Amino acid sequence: MQACLCVVGMLLAAQLSGADSDRYSWSESDAAERSTGADIYPAAPATNTRPEPKALPLPRKVSPAQLLVDLAKRGSSFQLQGIPLTLSDALAGASSRSEQSKCVGLYWQLANSVLTYNLAEREDTELAMLQDGVLPAGRVWQDAGTKAKDTIQTDLQTVRVLQYRLQKKLRRSGKSTLPLPSDLPHARAYETRYGDLFGDRQSGEAAELNRLLELEYSSLTELAGQVEASRGWLDRVRTGQSPQSDGADLLQAYQSFARSRRLFLQAVSDYNNNIARYTELATPERVDTQRLVAMLIKTKSLGENRRGDQAIWRTSAEQPADVSGLGREAPRTYAEPERITPQRIGPSESTQDRSILVD
DSSP, X not given: OHXXXXXXXXXXXXXXXHHHTTXXXXXXXXXXXXXXXXTTSOOOOSSOOOOOOOOOOOOXXXXXXXXXXXXXXOOTTOOOOOXXXXXXXXXXXXXXXXXXXXXXXXXXXXXXXXXXXXXXHHHHHHHHHHHTTSSSOOHHHHHHHHHHHHXXXXXHHHHHHHHHHHHHHTTOOSGXXXXXXXXXXXXXXXXXXXXXXXXXXXXXXXXXXXXXXXXXXXXXXXXXXXXXXXXXXXXXXXXXXXXXXXXXXXXXXXXXXXXXXXXXXXXXXXXXXXXXXXHHHHOXXXXXXXXXXXXXXXXXXXXXXXXXXXXXXXXXXSOOOOGGGSSTTSOOSSSSOOOOOTTOOSOOOOSOOOBXXXX
């Protein structure tokens, strides 16, 4: 009898272990493929029990550039319309260095607002998926859902206002010409080349930006790690919560995860604004459009992008014009109808980083 009980216990343990090792992810397509769940989980008893949690993936190290590519992907409920606009095209009509700087500032402001709007849409979807695992969902979940939808509308209106503002700057008119940024901000290390560019020329602001940009990139790397750490914490809270729980701890863990992503996007925005200001101090006179774009962002060549790697290369404040790899070959962040896949943080990429100065 004891031997039989041992065998039964071992079989049950193996079944539970197998179920835990093949948990669901955030992906809607993945959920559809496993919609029956009969081959993974045993049939639920006919009681008001909590559904089996759909687990987030385990945290992993991710670079700021990878995370940014992931956050730029849009979902099926994307409501924005507009004409894809590269940074190069936005700068084409600027007649002075001051005008160039204003165009860059508006372009990055709009790009950040679109990224923030994308995130608001994603948060609404993720909250709904999490709430499905809480029975019954209390008032706190309803309030969170309402707030998420309000945030979508606020972020959407912010984007539309900035679209008209940039459109006016570009001297265009009509809803059919509203711009949508198609170049991602820079999210890799930036080579200031302070000694080469300034030499004996005194610029207190440039000297401080020289130090600040290095610190900001370190902060971006740390913030990207915090996003993954908070994702992992959310997964542990979710899979470990009691069926009797009201899900308050789960909601709190998710809100921490959501805040970490928004902090990351704001840090990317600040980083690129400071890069733009540094290039203005380094080159106070009007700069050729392609050269200026190369000082702000540097994309890979057409052949490399066709191989599927959309990462942005490291750039610096002193770049020659490189027409072949600029403007048209940047990652198309808002023009392509990609569905959100929160379980994947961008494509795999090489950990080796190099400057285009040695190309």
